[in-house]
Amino acid sequence: MTRAPRTRARPARAAVKDDPASAYDMTEVAEEIESRTLACIVDNEPGVLARVVGLFSARGYNIESLTVAETDRNAHSSRITIVTSGTDHVLEQIEQQLLRLVPVARVIDVTNSTGGIERELALVKVAGVGEKRVEALRLSEIFRARVIDTTNESFIFEVTGASQKIDQFIELMRPLGLVELSRTGVLSIQRGKEGVG
Amino acid sequence: MDGSTKADTTATSLTGAEIVLRALVDQGVDTIFGYPGGAVLPIYDAIHAQDAVRHILVRHEQGAGHMAEGYARSTGKCGVVLVTSGPGATNMVTPIADALMDSIPMVVITGQVPTHLIGSDAFQECDTVGITRACAKHNYLVKDVTQLARIMHEAFYVATTGRPGPVVVDIPKNVQFAKGAYVGPDAIQHRTYSPRTEPNDRRIEEAVDLLARAERPVIYSGGGVINSGPAASAALRALAKATGFPVTSTLMGLGAFPASDPQWLGMLGMHGSFEANNAMHDCDVMLCVGARFDDRVTGRLDAFSPASKKIHIDIDPSSINKNVRVDVPIVADCARALEALGAAWARRRLRRPSLKVWWSEIDAWRARRSFAFPPSTKVIKPQYAIERLYQLTRDRDVYITTEVGQHQMWAAQHFHFEAPNRWMTSGGLGTMGYGLPAAIGVQAAHRDALVIDIAGDASVQMTMQEMSTAVQYGLPVKIFILNNQWMGMVRQWQQLLHGERYSQSYSESLPDFVKLAEAYGGHGIMCDDPAKLDDAIREMVATPKPVLFDCRVEQAENCFPMIPSGAAHNEMILGDISGDEVSDAGRVLV
Numbered sequence: 001m002t003r004a005p006r007t008r009a010r011p012a013r014a015a016v017k018d019d020p021a022s023a024y025d026m027t028e029v030a031e032e033i034e035s036r037t038l039a040c041i042v043d044n045e046p047g048v049l050a051r052v053v054g055l056f057s058a059r060g061y062n063i064e065s066l067t068v069a070e071t072d073r074n075a076h077s078s079r080i081t082i083v084t085s086g087t088d089h090v091l092e093q094i095e096q097q098l099l100r101l102v103p104v105a106r107v108i109d110v111t112n113s114t115g116g117i118e119r120e121l122a123l124v125k126v127a128g129v130g131e132k133r134v135e136a137l138r139l140s141e142i143f144r145a146r147v148i149d150t151t152n153e154s155f156i157f158e159v160t161g162a163s164q165k166i167d168q169f170i171e172l173m174r175p176l177g178l179v180e181l182s183r184t185g186v187l188s189i190q191r192g193k194e195g196v197g
Numbered sequence: 198m199d200g201s202t203k204a205d206t207t208a209t210s211l212t213g214a215e216i217v218l219r220a221l222v223d224q225g226v227d228t229i230f231g232y233p234g235g236a237v238l239p240i241y242d243a244i245h246a247q248d249a250v251r252h253i254l255v256r257h258e259q260g261a262g263h264m265a266e267g268y269a270r271s272t273g274k275c276g277v278v279l280v281t282s283g284p285g286a287t288n289m290v291t292p293i294a295d296a297l298m299d300s301i302p303m304v305v306i307t308g309q310v311p312t313h314l315i316g317s318d319a320f321q322e323c324d325t326v327g328i329t330r331a332c333a334k335h336n337y338l339v340k341d342v343t344q345l346a347r348i349m350h351e352a353f354y355v356a357t358t359g360r361p362g363p364v365v366v367d368i369p370k371n372v373q374f375a376k377g378a379y380v381g382p383d384a385i386q387h388r389t390y391s392p393r394t395e396p397n398d399r400r401i402e403e404a405v406d407l408l409a410r411a412e413r414p415v416i417y418s419g420g421g422v423i424n425s426g427p428a429a430s431a432a433l434r435a436l437a438k439a440t441g442f443p444v445t446s447t448l449m450g451l452g453a454f455p456a457s458d459p460q461w462l463g464m465l466g467m468h469g470s471f472e473a474n475n476a477m478h479d480c481d482v483m484l485c486v487g488a489r490f491d492d493r494v495t496g497r498l499d500a501f502s503p504a505s506k507k508i509h510i511d512i513d514p515s516s517i518n519k520n521v522r523v524d525v526p527i528v529a530d531c532a533r534a535l536e537a538l539g540a541a542w543a544r545r546r547l548r549r550p551s552l553k554v555w556w557s558e559i560d561a562w563r564a565r566r567s568f569a570f571p572p573s574t575k576v577i578k579p580q581y582a583i584e585r586l587y588q589l590t591r592d593r594d595v596y597i598t599t600e601v602g603q604h605q606m607w608a609a610q611h612f613h614f615e616a617p618n619r620w621m622t623s624g625g626l627g628t629m630g631y632g633l634p635a636a637i638g639v640q641a642a643h644r645d646a647l648v649i650d651i652a653g654d655a656s657v658q659m660t661m662q663e664m665s666t667a668v669q670y671g672l673p674v675k676i677f678i679l680n681n682q683w684m685g686m687v688r689q690w691q692q693l694l695h696g697e698r699y700s701q702s703y704s705e706s707l708p709d710f711v712k713l714a715e716a717y718g719g720h721g722i723m724c725d726d727p728a729k730l731d732d733a734i735r736e737m738v739a740t741p742k743p744v745l746f747d748c749r750v751e752q753a754e755n756c757f758p759m760i761p762s763g764a765a766h767n768e769m770i771l772g773d774i775s776g777d778e779v780s781d782a783g784r785v786l787v
Binding site: 024042043046047050051054058089092093096097099100102103104105 | 326327330331334335338355387388389390492513514515517518519762
């Protein structure tokens with residue numbers, strides 16, 4: 001065996017000997033991860049959600065939250081809002097791979113930082129009596145949470161807002177007797193007069 | 198749609214099974230490959246009642262899938278498969294995944310248990326749309342006969358347009374019996390799916406700006422040029438002629454550019470030519486057409502063609518910037534984009550640059566003769582066998598299929614193609630067992646052609662049962678087995694990468710291929726003498742029925758040149774022609 005002489009631009013790393021023996025390139029690169037919120041307008045046909053979710057698992061993408069509901073009954077279309085994260089390159093691929101799915105009509109970046117308004121709703125059940133109960137109710141007013149059910153020993157709060165606000169509210173409720181929690185995941189829409197259907 | 202046309206289309210009420218057949222005819226389908234079973238019997242009844250669509254009965258559903266792929270790739274038409282529910286559908290998973298990776302247009306019709314039994318774990322039930330979702334371009338479960346005709350036509354539309362791929366239509370048995378209206382294929386409009394085919398003018402101008410200034414250009418073409426049709430190959434040739442640029446191609450793209458042309462550098466990639474890989478590495482402008490920067494092509498990504506500006510033409514936007522960042526992305530059909538580039542080149546009255554320095558460098562790489570191999574008078578060298586096969590069939594109308602492994606790479610290196618659609622191989626998924634059924638599919642479309650499956654002794658046994666199909670339909674495919682009694686590529690990697698620990702790669706107890714051929718009703722030939730090889734090949738070509746050719750070759754031969762794992766294009770290992778060091782090391786262990 002002879003090794004061909006190197007010509008021109010030498011690669012940064014030396015020979016391949018240190019790598020595990022493999023027919024694949026095993027090098028991994030660490031890059032900065034960022035979060036992105038995408039809205040997918042899809043044809044509301046059976047299995048469309050499975051296609052979208054399956055794409056994320058098949059290609060190793062993250063899903064941080066996902067919400068879906070029909071938005072136009074006549075046009076038969078649904079809106080899926082996905083919060084995902086990855087490197088810039090991965091996020092671009094996610095968008096393109098989503099568009100490759102036959103029933104996906106549009107993919108819009110509705111991330112907060114690019115002019116999207118993000119909202120989430122949570123139902124928070126807090127059980128307790130006495131001082132803690134009073135404190136929970138007082139804090140809920142600061143967060144503009146509504147009480148939607150009450151017993152002598154519990155409240156259920158409905159709170160909406162950006163995810164961080166809900167996170168904060170939940171952290172405050174924990175020591176006050178939080179027993180159950182249900183969150184919708186993020187919804188998002190672009191600011192301004194333009195509409196996307 | 199207004200009332201009157203609606204009345205016209207609903208005038209004919211057919212059963213679901215009849216709708217399927219009618220849709221196939223209206224889509225121009227003349228041949229389908231399939232295997233009957235409980236959940237598709239109504240459709241088989243409809244097949245029995247007509248002559249327009251020929252059905253080829255296979256021996257295993259996987260065979261039907263690869264036949265449809267061979268048929269599709271050699272004709273440019275859509276391949277069609279019909280199989281039953283449950284095991285029929287699961288046996289189709291490999292060809293569906295294969296067709297997705299290699300962008301082969303294919304419509305797969307599967308039977309399903311009746312709708313009221315779906316989800317009850319009924320006999321031969323499986324979640325076909327669930328299983329194939331990840332490996333098909335798209336799929337449908339037809340629950341209502343009134344949707345069947347539309348879905349059939351839509352399936353063909355999705356399979357054949359944009360980046361082609363396999364589409365599965367799962368039809369429950371009660372839907373095949375139910376009666377409904379038929380609608381024709383015209384005016385298929387998809388609400389959400391409309392692939393872009395026309396290039397952006399500004400991008401074309403940017404690309405020509407780069408091409409016009411290039412001093413070390415290379416054209417890197419791929420399977421997309423074949424998929425796009427003959428116009429794309431013609432446009433590629435015209436552009437190459439106008440510019441004088443060197444052309445290399447992926448495994449999937451062989452034939453789009455003629456191998457006899459002086460501008461041809463040979464295949465690139467892991468086992469590609471020294472000149473092609475070095476040209477890729479050292480170029481200043483790369484024009485990638487219908488290829489996808491696959492890991493077998495790029496080698497180590499951070500050292501891939503470091504100094505070049507890259508133009509990428511692809512019909513699939515997700516292919517662009519997927520593995521390699523490009524400077525000028527052009528989302529379009531290859532033919533349209535290449536024609537637009539050619540037109541822009543002519544409009545600017547650009548002349549063919551001399552590129553003297555670049556060509557002299559390329560010629561120096563060529564002089565290394567990286568595909569050369571040490572000759573032998575005692576044993577048949579696998580490369581020699583392919584070379585002779587090529588020389589002795591040059592005057593024939595030849596189609597080549599392959600299995601997967603060393604023989605596939607040697608075929609790509611030593612068989613030369615002048616035209617597109619002549620080379621059928623499993624490039625993306627790398628499916629052993631692809632070649633034999635694919636050859637049958639090709640032969641079914643080209644009755645009088647010489648169709649040869651260049652095979653390995655391990656691969657060919659994976660779908661050997663389809664010999665029976667070839668004999669039944671009088672399809673005289675030639676199975677040319679490079680028999681080295683090893684899973685050659687596995688053995689080679691074990692030798693080079695795993696300390697010569699040959700774990701489970703020796704082919705123990707190979708069948709007597711000559712007797713096997715005869716048992717199937719075909720013709721068997723064995724040859725182990727280089728001096729007798731030519732006559733044996735002539736005998737194979739002259740035999741008017743399926744032939745198994747057991748070509749006993751050098752067992753320890755390695756496939757070179759090779760880009761080792763994690764290496765760059767300019768770090769290729771060349772086989773040493775004089776030293777014979779590798780073969781010796783290998784021979785000791787055989």
